[in-house]
Amino acid sequence: MLAPCSGWELGCFRLCLRQVRLWAGAGRWACWACQARPYSSGGGERWPGSETEVPPPGPARRTLKEWTLQVSPFGRLRARLPCHLAVRPLDPLTYPDGDRVLVAVCGVEGGVRGLDGLQVKYDEDLEEMAIVSDTIHPQASVEVNAPLKFGLDIKSSGSGCVKVQSIECDNCKIETEHGTSILQSVKGQKLHVQTKGGKVICLGTVYGNIDIHASDKSAVTIDKLQGSSVTVSTEDGLLKAKYLYTESSFLSSAAGDITLGSVHGNITLQSKMGNITVDSSSGCLKASTNQGAIDVYVSQLGKVKLKSHKGSIIVKVPSSLQAHLQLSGKEVDVNSEVHVQEMAEARKDDVVTVTGLMNQASKREKWIKADAPKGTVSFRRQSWFQSLKLQD
Numbered sequence: 001m002l003a004p005c006s007g008w009e010l011g012c013f014r015l016c017l018r019q020v021r022l023w024a025g026a027g028r029w030a031c032w033a034c035q036a037r038p039y040s041s042g043g044g045e046r047w048p049g050s051e052t053e054v055p056p057p058g059p060a061r062r063t064l065k066e067w068t069l070q071v072s073p074f075g076r077l078r079a080r081l082p083c084h085l086a087v088r089p090l091d092p093l094t095y096p097d098g099d100r101v102l103v104a105v106c107g108v109e110g111g112v113r114g115l116d117g118l119q120v121k122y123d124e125d126l127e128e129m130a131i132v133s134d135t136i137h138p139q140a141s142v143e144v145n146a147p148l149k150f151g152l153d154i155k156s157s158g159s160g161c162v163k164v165q166s167i168e169c170d171n172c173k174i175e176t177e178h179g180t181s182i183l184q185s186v187k188g189q190k191l192h193v194q195t196k197g198g199k200v201i202c203l204g205t206v207y208g209n210i211d212i213h214a215s216d217k218s219a220v221t222i223d224k225l226q227g228s229s230v231t232v233s234t235e236d237g238l239l240k241a242k243y244l245y246t247e248s249s250f251l252s253s254a255a256g257d258i259t260l261g262s263v264h265g266n267i268t269l270q271s272k273m274g275n276i277t278v279d280s281s282s283g284c285l286k287a288s289t290n291q292g293a294i295d296v297y298v299s300q301l302g303k304v305k306l307k308s309h310k311g312s313i314i315v316k317v318p319s320s321l322q323a324h325l326q327l328s329g330k331e332v333d334v335n336s337e338v339h340v341q342e343m344a345e346a347r348k349d350d351v352v353t354v355t356g357l358m359n360q361a362s363k364r365e366k367w368i369k370a371d372a373p374k375g376t377v378s379f380r381r382q383s384w385f386q387s388l389k390l391q392d
Helices: 011-024 386-390
Strands: 061-070 075-079 084-088 101-108 119-123 127-133 141-146 151-156 163-165 168-176 182-186 188-196 200-214 220-234 239-253 260-270 276-289 296-306 314-318 324-333 341-348 350-356 367-381
Touching: 061 119, 075 084, 075 141, 084 151, 127 141, 151 163, 163 168, 168 182, 182 188, 296 324, 314 324
Parallel strands: 075 127, 075 151, 084 141, 084 163, 151 168, 163 182, 168 188, 182 200, 188 200, 200 220, 220 239, 239 260, 260 276, 276 296, 296 314, 296 367, 314 367, 324 367
Antiparallel strands: 061 101, 101 141, 119 127, 324 350, 341 350
């Protein structure tokens, strides 16, 4: 059966809180889950980083009700809840057939209402596990242990947070209102995450064709995404990713900054009001912003096109890079440490355009185009080691 519950295994939120503090600079989360004591499994294992957080005083949380249902090992979970939800895989040693779903409701005894209205049932024909309630207390938490390969269709209302860990699925769909969504080491053919006002956090490596949309001031922070197609958008919130390994990525923000670490593949970045920063780009990169600045290090080149309508652009490259250059701006500054052959300068109206070749590059195959008609384009040399400044 289930091990005693400990604040919906909610050391996960302690872990995420710590990572967001150290990496994204965010403050304490508003959701109740942040206040929970660190999670401890039956073997005494803690979530990494949870030992640094001191739990606040308060009533102890415990398992209030639990279910065990026999299911198809390749079914789907459908959840509609106004409270916190955590999903993780079954213990393969205890359940080698992977044909059970374990459900537990946790909370302060006597302080969780609406348990009688919680529906927990399995439909054999649809191969669907349903957990549904609109009356359960928002500060309750539901913990689910499901087969390793299980589809997910989750909607959380109010401030309910969702944590999914180490699940593999063909389709994973998560929607929240103001709660935080956390995906940790999740694999899926299609992963869709949408929030109207909460954070989205990806921990470890998240694999699959990924679509993340965060409205209002919601921020998206990512450790590593890997897949064929990735789409991530925010409105007024920060979009930050350490690693992207994709064939094709499209990242956009209306007013928030886009800050990326090491990116690989064909990457398109768009921001209307925010700044765009890329610590290391390997592949084809297209970045544009209306009023923000662009700062990019190009480690390995495909085709790079940068446009800032009202801001400035900084392009950094290793000394060995082969590239055809076309740099246009109100001012263009090519550092003397960069050796450019066949360099030429042309002026038209208030715009300066500098062209040239680095290391005998072909004009057709590999090029860097940077355009900042109202600002300065700076082109300088930087070593690979220096590009690691934000990858700690």
